[in-house]
Amino acid sequence: MQSCVGIRELDRHVFRLVNGAMYVDFVKTSQGVFRIGSMPDISKMMAQCGLTEDAVLIPEWEACQGGDNHTGEEFVLWHSQVFGGPLKTYIGRPETLKSVYKNLAAIFPYYFDQKMLSVIRKRWLKKWVMPVPVESLYVQGPLRVHFRKGNIVILDEGREIYDREAAKSPTEPALLVEEALSSVGRDSTPREELEITVVGSGNGFFGTTASFVIRFGRHVLWVDPCAQPAHNLARVGIHWDDITEILITHNHEDHILGFAACLKRKIDRRERLKVITSSEIFRVLRSQYDLLFPDLAEHVDLVNISPERSLNLEGLKLSARWNHHFLPYGTLGLRITAGGKSCGFSGDVKFDTRINQILKREELTEAWFRGCDLLFHEVDFRNPTGVHSYWREVLKIQSVLSGDLYGYHTAPQEDPPLPVAEDGKTYLLHRN
Incomplete structure (x- = not known):
């Protein structure tokens, strides 16, 4: 089942960008186009549909089984930086703006130095983000934006043109999720051989973000859940509720797009989400979602993995390394062994023999995947x-x-010099 991406015109002032179980409204005013909130992968969908905005109105943080309405802004900024775009204006209540800015500050400003040997912090937020805090009313010429509890109302030239609560879709996101899940059957058959399904091989700019499901024995491990979990898993023939654990390799947004949705579904079903990652990555993950899920730790079972701590999940063995990547909290590379076979996942990394000779870290060389x-x-x-x-x-x-x-983790290529993992394909590692 394909994740539904499209634009719907609600009236002459409002059009809606829809993806699976989520949507974002764009409101045309005398002062430009205002985007109302966000959703996972929004920058990619805006580029795909040719959409731009003049400012973003930040609603209170909400989550559903399709995702949340704040995640997405990191790659809005990356799109502006990489492909060219204006400074982004964010308007909202101080506490709401603070949470958006805090999350961006935790991940967006970090990059490599010129020699790509060290991680440094750039001043990109000041260059690309203009926060405009308001208590309850934003005024720009004849435009009036009222921020009310749980709602945003826009008046232009004395006439109401948008009421977020009144414009709310009558179809609950959970129903759209269940519709997607009904398109694929459950599969509880234990695997005797290592099986890897590619959910996505793209990145934050192109395609479905890099995401894999690994099966062995009774375990169905999802590495870096992508946006719209129900829809994207169903697209490759996997039922969301068959997932037994998720694994997070690092905190960049294109690797945690599906996290809020996964956690929300577990909370709604009164179940716990099993998360495999390092303690440091999990610490940052908690801070990224602390206002949305203040009791996050009460709903998550953390399984710690690090280079010093390998895992054995009933014969599914996971080893990790710290990659050379531009986040100070660490990025994991993985080696997974089961049924006498091994599969490696590089994770986000700058693999370069010249750099590796300088860094002198054996785990960054090709030998780690020998x-x-x-x-x-x-x-x-x-x-x-x-x-x-x-x-x-x-x-x-x-x-x-x-x-x-x-x-x-790449853009689509015609006749690439190196074969690219195929979305939806399952790779089997047969026992000898």
Whole structure:
């Protein structure tokens, strides 16, 4: 089942961008177009539909089983920075604006230094974000925006043109989720061989973000849940409720797009969400969602993984490394072994033999994946000096593998020089 992305015109002032179980409204006013809140992957959908906004009105933070209405802004800023765009104006109540700014400050300003050896903090937020705090009323010429508890009302030239609560869709997100789930059957069959399904091989700019489901025994492990979990899992033939654990490799937004939805579904079903990640990544994850889920820890079972702490989930063995990436909290690379076979996931990393010779970290070299029967490695086909792994460098890893190498976390390519993991495809590692 495809995640439904499209634009619906509600009236001559309001049009709605829809994705699966979520939507965002855009309101045309005499002072420009105002976007009402956000949703996971919104920058990608706006680019796809040719949409722009002049300012963003920030509603109170809400979550449903489709996602939440704040996640999405990191890649709105990345789109502006990479492809060119104006400074972003965010208007809202002080506490709400503070939460958005805090989350952006935790992840967006970090980058590599010029030699790509160290992580530094840039002044990008001041360059790209203009917060406009208001207590209850924003005024711009004849425009009046009223921020009321749980609602945003817009009047233009003395006439009401938008009431967020009144414009609310009559269809509950949970019903759209159940509709998506009804399109795919449950599967509780234990796997005797390691099985990897590609949910997405894209990134924050193109395609479905990098996301994999790994099956072995009774475990169905989802690495980096993408946006619209019910719809995107159903699209590749997996029922959301079959997932037994999620694994988070790091805190960049394109790797946690589905986290709020996963947690909300568990809360609604009075179940607990099992999360595998490092304690430091989880600490930052909690701070990213603390206002939305103040009792988050009460609904999550954390399973700590780190280079010092491998896991064995009933024969599904997980080892981790710290990658060379531009976040100070760490980014995980993975090696997964089961049924006598091994599969590697690079995670976001700058693999470069010159840099590795300087850093002198053995785990960053190709040797860490030696003997893997299958390796999925992030790849950049266009920019050898970029912050991700250039394809010519990635090809050097093939010599230490026992099996195939596939790129992922990349833009679509016609006839790529390195094969790219195929969305929806399941890779089986058969026992000898």
